[in-house]
Amino acid sequence: MITLVKGFHDILPDDALKWSFITESARSCLRKYGFREIITPIMEKTDLFVRGIGQVTDIVEKEMYTFQDIGGESLSLRPEATAGILRSVIEHSLLRKEPILRFFTIGPMFRRERPSKGRFRQFFQLNAEVLGDDDPFTDSETISCACSILESIGAIDLVVEINSVGCKNCRSIYRDELRNFLKRHYNNLCQDCQRRMETNPLRCLDCKSPTCNEVMESAPVITDYLDKSCQDHFSDVRKGLDILDINYRLQPKMVRGLDYYTRTAFEIIDLELGHSKAVGGGGRYDSLISELGGPDISGIGFAIGLERLIMSLRDSDEKFSRSIDLYVAPLGDETRQTCHKLVKQLRDAGFSVETKNTLSSLKSHMKQADRAGAQKTIMMGSEELARGAVTIRDMVTKDQSQVSLNDIIIFLRGDGD
RNA sequence: GAGAGUGUAGCUCAGUCGGCAGAGCACAGGGUUGUGGCCCCUGAGGUCGUGGGUUCGAGCCCCAUCGCUCUCCCCA
CATH class of the missing domain: 3.30.930.10 (Bira Bifunctional Protein; Domain 2)
Structure with missing residues (x-):
């Protein structure tokens, strides 16, 4: 791996x-x-x-x-x-x-x-x-x-x-003062600070070594040199x-x-x-x-x-939970072509849509719809196909409606926002 | 760079005295021939980090090695 x-x-x-x-x-x-x-x-x-x-x-x-x-x-x-x-x-x-x-x-x-x-x-x-x-x-x-x-x-x-x-000006005056101060305490400084004293004395101020810290207590502060x-x-x-x-x-x-x-x-x-x-x-x-x-x-x-x-940020916040508008569940091999097309039409109409192309049981489709956070699930079996309709289930209220294939988008828009 | 801890299922972790590799969650199927979350049943899923050693036998003991996490440090 x-x-x-x-x-x-x-x-x-x-x-x-x-x-x-x-x-x-x-x-x-x-x-x-x-x-x-x-x-x-x-x-x-x-x-x-x-x-x-x-x-x-x-x-x-x-x-x-x-x-x-x-x-x-x-x-x-x-x-x-x-x-x-x-x-x-x-x-x-x-x-x-x-x-x-x-x-x-x-x-x-x-x-x-x-x-x-x-x-x-x-x-x-x-x-x-x-x-x-x-x-x-x-x-x-x-x-x-x-x-x-x-x-x-x-x-x-x-x-x-x-x-x-x-x-630049006041800092260079301060830097010299600080360096003089550090020289007087050279032996109490950590190795890093002994080196930094020459190259970049200001960095010594926030050195976390305890001994340096003690030394720095009495160091001159920049605000007095502005x-x-x-x-x-x-x-x-x-x-x-x-x-x-x-x-x-x-x-x-x-x-x-x-x-x-x-x-x-x-x-x-x-x-x-x-x-x-x-x-x-x-x-x-x-x-x-x-x-x-x-x-x-x-x-x-x-x-x-x-x-x-x-x-x-908390995981439990609803803002961060997975969610889509629709899940389309084709039931039985003969409905797959119609659903394949329907999914595209719904997406073109602006909905976020998930489906599972692999033939599977309604139970398995429902689980997937639930997992995906679908607001509604659109089901189509052989009965619906014969009538040119679908069953639309509201996943929160569990209400189900029979809707003709031609009216799906109108139904969804009228119902939603 | 210094110190400590930890590596076992996808995830979180048990694993007693060295004696058949475990649970929960997640996943799949079923209970329910077309209905999710809750419940029940079943299933699948393992190079126990890696290499060596001791032993009749090692997840467990010993040696080595690698990874990861945390602290110090530094920063955002």
Whole structure:
């Protein structure tokens, strides 16, 4: 038997119902916020991610699916969506057609991490980006959009953790301060942090090693090093969140896994799901667009992982039960041709229809109709065939009617919606 | 990468002291010659993860190996 690739997973039909519920809820929510869908390839040139995400991030260092194409070019499966969207926007000069863009995409991302509950190597993300608008209210509006999406699929107890990681200037001042601090505590740091101290000191802040944690208690925090404009921006974002009644708390030590974030950074945590696990996160990026060759404008975006949301939905919910309009049960060999045709006519008329072509007993047809969640079952045996009629059974009320072949569609439409 | 757990029917899992391979659910047929869900009966379904060893005899004991799950970690 050939099995799944480790860390990859199938979405089987029962879960696929939840999947479409989530993506459809999200789409309708995103449309309300003015986002339009964009679909970019799952593979890009490796350099896009190296330049976009940052060379020394964990993702680029050891988690990308990177390989050499036959032509010798290095390609990678996308570990996140933003870089690809920006590449596309820049490549097609979309920002010349309109100054502000709101795009979203839903699709698979790939990271070669260790799989665990709700964490996979191929995972689906919903990703939304606002480009060309750095007003603080755009930040709070975007965060509010992310919360709305989660609420539309049933999340009740959300809290937004928010921080400002500053612009390039204040961050470089802070980074030096932090590095000085880390040097003084070098011996108490874990190996990773000793290395990260030079390459990417901010990552030390959310190191989970207990000793590092202790050290970090007294570390300087970024919010004390923000310049005037970053401070103002951050405080206006918070004002926006207050206006929109969004439940948030400040998290001065939060940093993101990707290097490109500046100023606003946030994670959304579903307290209901427990484990203080983030169901989404994102932030603002001031220079990413220009670094990728686009105009010097700012953007903000967020990502929501879908697997955990699917897990949080209940199987028993009626929304996720199998259902079709009609089941057609031909009884006896002589009715099969007429039924074969009838099924096609019903489908052409817009009904979802199942049947079983193999000759079988009525009992077996009924079981199949029940399993398929048919609203009505249409039966035809030799008697009905002779009269040019069918028997239609309502599977809920058990009422049965004799209906002439010519009147079936009228009967079904008059009876239903 | 570190730690722990677990592999037996399609699924969830029992399997006592080493002695014929089991249950529930699901599936198929019947009870009901043309009526689903509930009930009853019957049936089909197994390389006990894999390879070796001990033994008259191994699902069970020993060794090796592989897979999966969870935790740490990292994130979304």
